[in-house]
Amino acid sequence: MAEPTDLLNQFRKCVQEIEEMIGRLQDLARLVRSGEIPKEAAEPLKDEYMRGLLSHAERFFTLEDGLEAERARIRLELERNRRDAERFGGVASNERIRTLEARIGQIEDAFKSVNLQVELMTVKYYLMFLSSAMKRGExxxxxxxxxxxxxxxxxxxxxxxxxxxxxxxxxxxxxxxxxxxxxxxxxxxxxxxxxxxxxxxxxxxxxxxxxxxxxxxxxxxxxxxxxxxxxxxxxxxxxxxxxxxxxxxxxxxxxxxxxxxxxxxxxELEGKVKVGDELLTPQELYDRTLYYYSLIWGMGSASTKSNLEKDIRKLMEKGMTREQALVYLNESVRGKG
Structure with a gap:
């Protein structure tokens, strides 16, 4: 798996490439609407752009999973270092805590920099292209x-x-x-x-x-x-x-x-969730559970978050809230990896 800094750089580059590809599709659509390019003539170019977007989107999904797993791992390491600092003190522990907090901040800033509309347009293009490919027999x-x-x-x-x-x-x-x-x-x-x-x-x-x-x-x-x-x-x-x-x-x-x-x-959502003797924010609880799942399904694996979300939905269908489901899963999978 790539180093955290490499993952961040790859993620940022991938986001930029997706934004550029969507920009091309938007420009092409405007040219067709204005009559500057016939719809039939634009189709091959649109298909080329869609294929490029599909490739970038799949890479984006993989990189996002990798960064989320890395953030969850760092959060656990940060908690351990904070407990050690409270028990033993030391300049080295405090320096390590600041380093880990900075790395979490970099990952969260990268996620926040992604334009929500770009993500929504990407997922819509993605499934449209898949539907079209299946219809054509590809x-x-x-x-x-x-x-x-x-x-x-x-x-x-x-x-x-x-x-x-x-x-x-x-x-x-x-x-x-x-x-x-x-x-x-x-x-x-x-x-x-x-x-x-x-x-x-x-x-x-x-x-x-x-x-x-x-x-x-x-x-x-x-x-x-x-x-x-x-x-x-x-x-x-x-x-x-x-x-x-x-x-x-x-x-x-x-x-x-x-x-x-x-x-x-x-x-982050307000409020804390009690997990054992700790009080965690919903995001911290999710990251911790995602990390435990990653130990089972593979760090950065696309199936890690997918399996976690499926298990959450199953428990919610039985009447649990999302937080209750995460607490249950957190306690169930802890130590299995």
Whole structure:
């Protein structure tokens, strides 16, 4: 397996190549829509770009799995070093802790740098191309089903990251809504003061203009957030629909969704989960369980996260929450590797 630094560099390069390939597909689609290139003439070029994207996407999936397994391994090593530092102290232990924290930060920054829309467009292109290849007889049903499982694994990962970001966006909307109510109340109060003669018309007009402008800006931000959430939700739904009903001829939107100017930073879910005598964040619990699975299925193996997600879904179908399922699996597989 490649060294962590090599994995990071390969991951960043792969993301750049995917973005460039999607850019080419978007440019080609615009040329076809504008009539500059006939649709029939564009098909061979589109097929070439799709094949290139497919190759990059498969590499992306592998590299992402490798980085997630590496992050989980580093988290466990970090915990051990923190416990040793508490028991024995020492400059070397503290230096090692800082090094491990920096490596986790590099991996998380690499994940956060990936454009959510690029990921969604990649998974959609990916399954469309697979469906088209099977229809043309270039792929057997068994090969298609195997690749479709890879698609589902990656799509679940994208949907999970979107859930975190959507949660932060919703918090942003919730924080803005009281401001709308306060400004609306201020406008009503201002009107009353003017009608009873407490303030002159010039002062009323000036104050009203300022408040209405502020209200307009805040309501505009809320509307942008909501439109963005609805648009990305629709994209995620389309990707899952394409998984259940593969169709190479599905209508496809090549245009990007414009996010609000200041998207809230993606953060870990709040709250802690009790695992034995420890309290872990949901992300720490997931990383730890993923690491234990990697000892069984292979570090960086595509089947590692896929098997973990399948086991989580089975337990959730029996009534467990996702956190309860992870705690159960964490305790079940610990030490089996």
């Amino acid at each position: 792929m057997t049903k068994e090969e298609f089903d195997k690749q479709r499982d890879v698609y589902r694994h990656f799509l679940d990962s994208v949907a999970e990251r979107w859930a975190y970001q959507k949660n932060e966006l919703s918090k942003g909307i919730s924080a803005l809504e009281p401001q709308v109510e306060n400004i609306t109340a201020d406008l009503k109060e201002l009107w009353v003061r003017y009608t009873v003669g407490e303030i002159p018309q010039s002062e009323y007009n000036s104050a009203r203009t300022r408040l209405e402008e502020k209200l307009k800006n805040i309501e505009g931000s809320i509307e942008k957030y909501r439109r963005y959430i609805d648009a990305v939700d629709a994209r995620v739904f389309e990707c899952y629909l394409l998984y259940t009903q593969p169709n190479p001829e599905v209508s496809f939107d090549f245009e990007s969704i414009t996010p609000p100017e200041e998207l809230p930073k993606i953060t």
